[in-house]
Amino acid sequence: xxxxxxxxxxxxxxxxxxxxxxxxxxxxxxxxxxxxxxxxxxxxxxxxxxxxxxxxxxxxxxxxxxxxxxxxxxxxxxxxxxxxxxxxxxxxxxxxxxxxxxxxxxxxxxxxxxxxxxxxxxxxxxxxxxxxxxxxxxxxxxxxxxxxxxxxxxxxxxxxxxxxxxxxxxxxxxxxxxxxxxxxxxxxxxxxxxxxxxxxxxxxxxxxxxxxxxxxxxxxxxxxxxxxxxxxxxxxxxxxxxxxxxxxxxxxxxxxxxxxxxxxxxxxx
Amino acid sequence: xxxxxxxxxxxxxxxxxxxxxxxxxxxxxxxxxxxxxxxxxxxxxxxxxxxxxxxxxxxxxxxxxxxxxxxxxxxxxxxxxxxxxxxxxxxxxxxxxxxxxxxxxxxxxxxxxxxxxxxxxxxxxxxxxxxxxxxxxxxxxxxxxxxxxxxxxxxxxxxxxxxxxxxxxxxxxxxxxxxxxxxxxxxxxxxxxxxxxxxxxxxxxx
Numbered sequence: 001x002x003x004x005x006x007x008x009x010x011x012x013x014x015x016x017x018x019x020x021x022x023x024x025x026x027x028x029x030x031x032x033x034x035x036x037x038x039x040x041x042x043x044x045x046x047x048x049x050x051x052x053x054x055x056x057x058x059x060x061x062x063x064x065x066x067x068x069x070x071x072x073x074x075x076x077x078x079x080x081x082x083x084x085x086x087x088x089x090x091x092x093x094x095x096x097x098x099x100x101x102x103x104x105x106x107x108x109x110x111x112x113x114x115x116x117x118x119x120x121x122x123x124x125x126x127x128x129x130x131x132x133x134x135x136x137x138x139x140x141x142x143x144x145x146x147x148x149x150x151x152x153x154x155x156x157x158x159x160x161x162x163x164x165x166x167x168x169x170x171x172x173x174x175x176x177x178x179x180x181x182x183x184x185x186x187x188x189x190x191x192x193x194x195x196x197x198x199x200x201x202x203x204x205x206x207x208x209x210x211x212x213x214x215x216x217x218x219x220x221x222x223x224x225x226x227x228x229x230x231x232x233x234x235x236x237x238x239x240x241x242x243x244x245x246x247x248x249x250x251x252x253x254x255x256x257x258x259x260x261x262x263x264x265x266x267x268x269x
Numbered sequence: 270x271x272x273x274x275x276x277x278x279x280x281x282x283x284x285x286x287x288x289x290x291x292x293x294x295x296x297x298x299x300x301x302x303x304x305x306x307x308x309x310x311x312x313x314x315x316x317x318x319x320x321x322x323x324x325x326x327x328x329x330x331x332x333x334x335x336x337x338x339x340x341x342x343x344x345x346x347x348x349x350x351x352x353x354x355x356x357x358x359x360x361x362x363x364x365x366x367x368x369x370x371x372x373x374x375x376x377x378x379x380x381x382x383x384x385x386x387x388x389x390x391x392x393x394x395x396x397x398x399x400x401x402x403x404x405x406x407x408x409x410x411x412x413x414x415x416x417x418x419x420x421x422x423x424x425x426x427x428x429x430x431x432x433x434x435x436x437x438x439x440x441x442x443x444x445x446x447x448x449x450x451x452x453x454x455x456x457x458x459x460x461x462x463x464x465x466x467x468x469x470x471x472x473x474x475x
């Protein structure tokens with residue numbers, strides 16, 4: 001069995017032989033363990049629901065699924081399409097679940113301890129800054145130079161995964177973030193924010209991937225081919241995933257917000 | 270012959286000479302700076318050797334590939350990384366350059382005849398393109414071919430059935446004029462191939 005700290009690009013042909021990534025396991029254990037320890041330690045004085053635990057653990061599980069073998073291995077060194085599935089899972093699934101599972105008191109303590117709370121409060125247009133941060137990360141982290149440089153090493157690959165998750169947390173903070181003063185107050189504002197922040201800029205890198213005539217990423221072009229996919233087919237699939245993944249994830253959220261808005265308007269009428 | 274007739278004959282002679290020189294221009298002239306591949310300072314002659322193809326027929330390399338853009342690669346079918354990636358890259362580039370594909374011959378020479386039977390080579394190559402040529406021979410013949418091509422002899426690494434072969438990792442490319450202007454090591458991108466192959470295809474030497 002092959003063991004390495006974090007998934008990275010390797011030159012061996014793809015096989016379904018299990019590969020162990022203790023760094024992923026430790027990160028997952030640290031996230032889940034710290035959460036449970038903190039909840040248990042503060043349960044006498046702070047509110048916390050079972051539902052939040054389920055959301056948080058689901059978020060951790062999605063993070064694990066995206067980072068570990070086999071998806072992590074495929075995404076780090078074989079398929080741009082797997083790399084994109086990882087990205088979508090981190091940003092559009094794990095990040096909102098982690099927010100939904102984090103009690104407000106816990107989020108406040110973490111954000112205060114890291115200085116993020118003070119920075120966030122100092123921002124006049126918090127959602128705008130979060131949207132720009134998310135989209136800048138999206139574009140920069142998908143440039144060939146970034147992907148090829150970061151995927152070449154375990155640390156770089158870890159950094160890329162971490163940056164993606166953090167950018168996802170930034171994207172969702174104004175929607176489902178645990179700190180009330182960072183959330184957009186009205187449903188229309190939330191819907192507009194989510195629509196523009198998650199769905200517009202994405203089209204640019206997605207289009208480059210879908211319509212490029214040649215493979216953009218050296219990492220995947222020079223990797224042993226997997227599942228009979230050519231490098232360009234794989235890249236086009238990656239572009240389509242990036243472009244279309246928001247549809248089944250973001251649009252239902254928008255629909256749910258629309259429904260809640262309508263319901264709240266009815267109730268107040 | 271009248272004065273005008275003399276002039277006309279002269280014109281034809283000069284035009285013919287200019288055409289001949291123009292057609293030959295470039296043959297044998299290095300392409301350093303024009304190619305994305307690793308340029309060879311003094312273009313090399315296509316090697317001569319005869320091996321056996323996957324149908325069991327003798328394959329005279331220089332004769333069978335004369336006038337064609339020729340890709341020569343020494344590898345083996347159990348190769349974990351470089352060989353399949355090179356062949357996949359060529360296949361994918363050919364899919365986009367039909368004119369190059371029609372005028373090219375890819376020759377894969379095994380350096381591991383012990384495990385690479387003609388059937389194994391054929392099956393391996395068919396996963397890329399059915400018109401890729403696979404060659405094998407005795408160890409001595411294969412060594413001679415490698416020496417003729419100017420690449421280091423492949424060496425067996427490791428023991429048991431799971432051994433690997435240390436072998437030249439570059440694809441040798443010969444233009445239709447029979448000369449090699451550049452080589453393509455592992456790491457050559459499809460953009461490099463797409464840039465170089467049409468240029469090399471023009472080197473007809475006629």
